[in-house]
Each structure stands twice: as C-alpha cells, then as structure tokens.
Amino acid sequence: MRAVVLWLLLRASLSMVLMVLSGLLPNPIAIIVICTIVGIVDIRRRRETMLWHNLGVSTTQLASLFLLTAVTGEMLLALTLL
C-alpha cells in the first residue's frame, strides 16, 4: 500500500512540476528509479530496517517491491493513455 501511495505521489508531483517547467511528462524509467530509491530511503528514515530484516525481508526484496509497484503503475498508466 505504501509503495502504491509513493508511486502515485511521485508520479503526480513530478508530472505537475515538469509540465509547468518544460511542458513535458516525466520519463517512466526515471519515475521507476526514483520510486525505488525514495522507497528504500523512506524505510531507513522510518528506522524499519530491523523490523523487515527480522521478518526475513531483505533490502533487495524491499527495493523489488517498490520497483514492481512503480513498473505496474507506469504500465497501467501507459495503457490508459493509449
């Protein structure tokens, strides 16, 4: 759920900023990369690393979760806009 909210917020805010500044939409690849990085940084900021690691979830798996959510979101968005 957190990954979905993060993707929605990033997608909406970056799209708005770039539209205002350059009239372009952000590159989906950039959105996916930013989502993954911000997701991991957010886990660290919330100091949840130990919680997830003790649950057997590695940083790579957490990153994959944010990445897959962003990829799915971008694909759905692309299909909707087609």
Next chain:
Amino acid sequence: MPVLVADCVSKSFGDRRVLSAASLRAEAGKLRVVFGRNGIGKSTLIKIAAGLIAPDSGIVHFRGTSRLHARLASLAREGLFYLPDHELLSSAFTLRRQLQFYHDRYQRRTVDEAASLASVAHLLDRRPYTLSGGELRRAELAVVLVRQPECLLADEPYRGIAPVDHDLLTRLLRSIAAEGCAVVVTGHEVPTLLDAADHITWCTSGTTYELGTPDAAQTHEEFRRDYLGPRVR
C-alpha cells in the same frame, strides 16, 4: 552442537582494528552473556554474527551451515532474531500490528499470549514512540516471544531500563532460553547479568575468552581486575 558460531572474526574500521580473532558461540537452551568495556567490539561481534556487518575475515556458522557472507534477512528466515539496542519497532504501526506481522510470517505463538507473557497486553494498541523505555523493551521481547526464534542475539537489552524492570526482563530472557532458544546478551549490568547467565564470554583486546559459568568467571583474575573491578561481590 552450537546453534550459532562466529568463528575467528576480525574487523577494522579505517585504521582502527576492533576485532582481531574473536569468536562467539550460542547454544540451545543457554543464556550467554558477553561482557567487555565500551568500544571494545561487543556490538560489532554481535552484528557480524547477525549478518549486519561483513567481517574482514572469519566465518559465521548457523544451524550447521557455514556462511562467508551472512545476511540478517536470510538468517532470520532460518530462525535467528537480532534485538538491536534501539529501534526494533517502527513508529508507523501499533504494537499489535507489528506483533501480528511476526505471527503471520512465522506462525508461532499468538499475539495475545506473547503480550500477556511480556506484560504489554494493555499497550497493544499504542505506537512504540508513546512507550517508556521499560515498556518498549518489554514490547520488543513480546516480538521475540511471538517469533520464538532458534537463536536470539540481544545487544544491550538492559540499557536505559530502571532497575525495577531488570527482573522482569531477566525472567523473559530466561524463559526464552528455557524454550530451547540460544540466547546471547551483551551489557554492563553486572549483578543482573551474572545472575541470569549460564555462560560468560569476555571480549577484550580484539579477542574473546570463554570464562565458563558466572562463578568461574568471577574467579578469573584478569577479568576481575580489568572489567568487574573490586566492588563486584
């Protein structure tokens, strides 16, 4: 056979060599205490054993499998639990939710049973940042009780806890060991930990010494002189 062995471990941070040939063992049903002065490398040794820090040399064996590059997440799936000196619980979720995460993941003890054993049943719907130091430690041990690990590595669990809560914490750690868990604890609360321990390990000068039972440890001249000091017993 020990559940966990960190064997002949060395670690440097920049030019500073913290550990040169240290070892750590954890045996099922036993509570081992690692003593040592501040900054001597106890926490580093525990973190290496838990797969949080990669050693410069040495190897970690967990449940009979050797690992050159142990990682906490994979060790945790096999039964290890690392209790850090702070920040085990997230402030984003209530205690009940976090205990439920562990129950759903590992299907061991129920949330209510663990909360009752750790005397945190009345705190289940609160978020960790609203708890006092003692309540937080009990809540963290409730997580361990839900998880029922094969091996628990607890880094300074008594730190910042009022003496009145020491007994409850000791009872919980002893009950976790009595269930067959291999427990390793670090700390400086000498009287409390000497009473709780089955075995003492002394970490000093980059290495570790197995001192045996608490009674045997107290007869170790160097340990008495360099760590315990003259006031203990």
